[in-house]
Amino acid sequence: MDETVPQKGTVTQRAIERIKAMIAEGRLEPGQRLPTERDLAAQLGMSRSSMREAIRALTVLGVLEARHGSGIYVTQLEAGDLLETFGVVADLSRGPQLVELLEVRRVLESTATALAAARITADQLAEVEKHLAAMNATDDPEEILAHDLAFHRVIAGAAGNDTMAAILEGLSSRTFRARVWRGYEEEGAFARTRREHAAIHRALVARDPEAARAAAAAHVGEVEEWLRSQLGT
Amino acid sequence: MDETVPQKGTVTQRAIERIKAMIAEGRLEPGQRLPTERDLAAQLGMSRSSMREAIRALTVLGVLEARHGSGIYVTQLEAGDLLETFGVVADLSRGPQLVELLEVRRVLESTATALAAARITADQLAEVEKHLAAMNATDDPEEILAHDLAFHRVIAGAAGNDTMAAILEGLSSRTFRARVWRGYEEEGAFARTRREHAAIHRALVARDPEAARAAAAAHVGEVEEWLRSQLGT
DNA sequence: CAGCTGTAGTGGTCGGACCACATCGCTGAT
DNA sequence: ATCAGCGATGTGGTCCGACCACTACAGCTG
The missing domain is CATH 1.20.120.530 (GntR ligand-binding domain-like)
Structure with missing residues (x-):
């Protein structure tokens, strides 16, 4: 039996949805720090490059905030963000x-x-x-x-x-x-x-x-x- | 004399601004096809990876649309997009x-x-x-x-x-x-x-x-x- | 002429390497 | 004992090169 879920859309798109879902479900709270890019990519079974594109997209949307040298954080998800x-x-x-x-x-x-x-x-x-x-x-x-x-x-x-x-x-x-x-x-x-x-x-x-x-x-x-x-x- | 413009923000961020500016200035019309990722990266003097992140971000924002195997296009920039x-x-x-x-x-x-x-x-x-x-x-x-x-x-x-x-x-x-x-x-x-x-x-x-x-x-x-x-x- | 096919070109993905920066613990002088 | 300075570690940022998946189109075939 294959456990690999049916691939819908691009890998990056899936990553975006997954992270959004994690936030929507409350598994990631505003202000909380995410695992490293490398760990996240490994968890979702994809390359760091693809994960980075997903993170960048969510950063531009104001959902995530990347701090160089420190980590990736969920924004406060306030209106302004x-x-x-x-x-x-x-x-x-x-x-x-x-x-x-x-x-x-x-x-x-x-x-x-x-x-x-x-x-x-x-x-x-x-x-x-x-x-x-x-x-x-x-x-x-x-x-x-x-x-x-x-x-x-x-x-x-x-x-x-x-x-x-x-x-x-x-x-x-x-x-x-x-x-x-x-x-x-x-x-x-x-x-x-x-x-x-x-x-x-x-x-x-x-x-x-x-x-x-x-x-x-x-x-x-x-x-x-x-x-x-x-x-x- | 150094011709390298002052680096403000990340390379990817600059790419996003540049592409947005090109559209705002009318140098890129709605529906028009952009140069390839490789060419765009070369034009702006950056790696394809960074350019891809910029394109992905603009894609998520509904400004660009990437068609696998075909190219990257500007959307119609309508309200829905x-x-x-x-x-x-x-x-x-x-x-x-x-x-x-x-x-x-x-x-x-x-x-x-x-x-x-x-x-x-x-x-x-x-x-x-x-x-x-x-x-x-x-x-x-x-x-x-x-x-x-x-x-x-x-x-x-x-x-x-x-x-x-x-x-x-x-x-x-x-x-x-x-x-x-x-x-x-x-x-x-x-x-x-x-x-x-x-x-x-x-x-x-x-x-x-x-x-x-x-x-x-x-x-x-x-x-x-x-x-x-x-x-x- | 219609349909098929091969091929070149494009975006999508991957893995690895190195750089720039933030953080924190260690060191050593005070 | 305290604290300024520094170095190691870990993180995101950037780059490179390779390969895959798909599209589009020219050219061949019937």
């Missing part, structure tokens, strides 16, 4: 897909902002105001963009849903915003952006979720509409 | 993070259902009804789950935003639903689920976005609340 790859989607999307992505962001960002209006603490609100002021105090597009991102990041964080915040972080990834930003700024959109941010801030101060939701939706919607018009060219 | 990995998040999330994930799903699902109410075609509506009927005609949990998933999939597809549909697909991934489903069914929740699905269907037929949004939000919210109560144990 696993959703980091979400940025790749934003980076590689083009044309109509960017609009769809922005539409998703509008939905999530407006919800997050509404939640934040109800839950934001005084400290967090102070941080929001810090970035708002910094944004209005300079004309350097790079700096404005940085504070713009931080502005929304603090708000998303105040919404109390780390998963949602992590997704929004990915949707607002550096290159994504930078690409849209380039042409956007040359239409005097800065002034409008500042007004919109001010409106969001007002709603947060007033602790008015509905106003916050509307302001955030309008804010993202502006960019969305602009991008949509660009595609029609 | 890139967001397939989103299922991993759902598979490996536990406890409070599952609730957060469900909260995100509630937001997106309700929006998608509202959009569907305005845009769904007769054919799509017929498909929805097919799964609704099949779902009510059996008591086999497995089959019910399958039609449940299909029910929501058709609706998400009718919303007209493939990106949103792909994310929802990941959030409703098989194992994710199966895990929640297990205990959920033993509380007579089937009857309630059927009522909720009927409500969603009614809203779609009436082409009433607001009713659809409310019905979908309530539907997901029910599961969300149940899961939240389970964690309190």
